[in-house]
Amino acid sequence: MKIEPFNTENPVEKSLFSALCTRRFPHAVILEGASPDERMKLAKKIAAALVCTGAEVPCGVCPDCIKAAADSHADILIHSVEDKPRAFKVGMVRDIRSNAYIVPNEADRKVFILENSHTMGVEGQNAILKILEEPPSYVNFILLCSSKSGFLPTVLSRSAVYNLGQSSSSDDDSVPREKILEAAKSVALSLTSYSDYETVRAAAVFEKDAKLLREALPVIQEIFAAALRIKYNAAEETEFDDIPSELSQKLSRRSLLELIEAADTIMSSLKLNANHNLTVTTLCTRFRRAVV
Numbered sequence: 255m256k257i258e259p260f261n262t263e264n265p266v267e268k269s270l271f272s273a274l275c276t277r278r279f280p281h282a283v284i285l286e287g288a289s290p291d292e293r294m295k296l297a298k299k300i301a302a303a304l305v306c307t308g309a310e311v312p313c314g315v316c317p318d319c320i321k322a323a324a325d326s327h328a329d330i331l332i333h334s335v336e337d338k339p340r341a342f343k344v345g346m347v348r349d350i351r352s353n354a355y356i357v358p359n360e361a362d363r364k365v366f367i368l369e370n371s372h373t374m375g376v377e378g379q380n381a382i383l384k385i386l387e388e389p390p391s392y393v394n395f396i397l398l399c400s401s402k403s404g405f406l407p408t409v410l411s412r413s414a415v416y417n418l419g420q421s422s423s424s425d426d427d428s429v430p431r432e433k434i435l436e437a438a439k440s441v442a443l444s445l446t447s448y449s450d451y452e453t454v455r456a457a458a459v460f461e462k463d464a465k466l467l468r469e470a471l472p473v474i475q476e477i478f479a480a481a482l483r484i485k486y487n488a489a490e491e492t493e494f495d496d497i498p499s500e501l502s503q504k505l506s507r508r509s510l511l512e513l514i515e516a517a518d519t520i521m522s523s524l525k526l527n528a529n530h531n532l533t534v535t536t537l538c539t540r541f542r543r544a545v546v
């Protein structure tokens with residue numbers, strides 16, 4: 255991959271570039287948003303600039319830039335995992351930590367790029383925190399994630415966060431709105447049935463799709479809230495068809511409030527990368543308990 259200069263028309267790149275030029279670049283940066291490819295491309299550009307020995311970083315022609323472009327620079331270490339809960343294992347974080355205490359091979363700096371780092375569980379985040387608190391002077395971490403919301407506040411407080419915005423590529427991996435709506439509506443509707451099995455069946459769609467669950471939960475909660483507003487005679491047009499009104503007829507205010515709260519709890523456990531299948535089970539149990 256060719257290393258291109260920073261695009262200073264773009265506010266995020268401009269700010270990164272000026273931090274690099276002062277040679278006082280933060281030890282840890284989090285790049286959130288955009289697509290995985292866009293995040294990685296920018297991370298590699300930052301890494302090249304950090305090891306570059308040219309005048310205008312990244313110069314693209316010095317030996318360090320050339321190796322960086324070929325993904326063969328010994329001091330740029332890329333760790334990638336899949337975007338699924340707890341994919342970034344605590345053992346990997348510990349290996350990275352030990353490696354970080356070994357001085358660079360050839361450059362002045364050693365750069366770690368951690369893709370999908372938001373998938374670290376609490377233990378992994380605490381392990382990375384230890385080195386973020388007192389990093390060796392030559393180390394830089396670039397943490398990539400779809401959203402910083404998966405990080406503990408302690409990790410965020412040690413990192414400079416850059417939001418890359420929405421993905422500009424057309425083939426991004428976001429879940430289509432219709433699919434989210436369909437899943438959310440079917441779970442909500444299942445709660446008007448007397449059978450627990452209906453909810454288990456409706457939630458089965460989340461079992462192999464953590465992303466769908468993350469996107470659908472706020473929508474499910476919004477359906478409960480719309481049903482509650484109907485109870486208070488504040489009906490409105492929604493994209494949920496007549497499901498809120500059906501819920502408002504069959505469920506009590508108390509049930510609806512409990513459902514809203516249960517959705518909150520489940521969203522928080524998702525942020526901490528709780529075991530996914532267990533979260534789906536908890537969802538069914540908590541939702542059913544709210545409607546009895």
Ligand SMILES: [Zn+2]
Pocket residue numbers: 305306307308311312313314315316317318319320
């Ligand atoms: Zn260079």
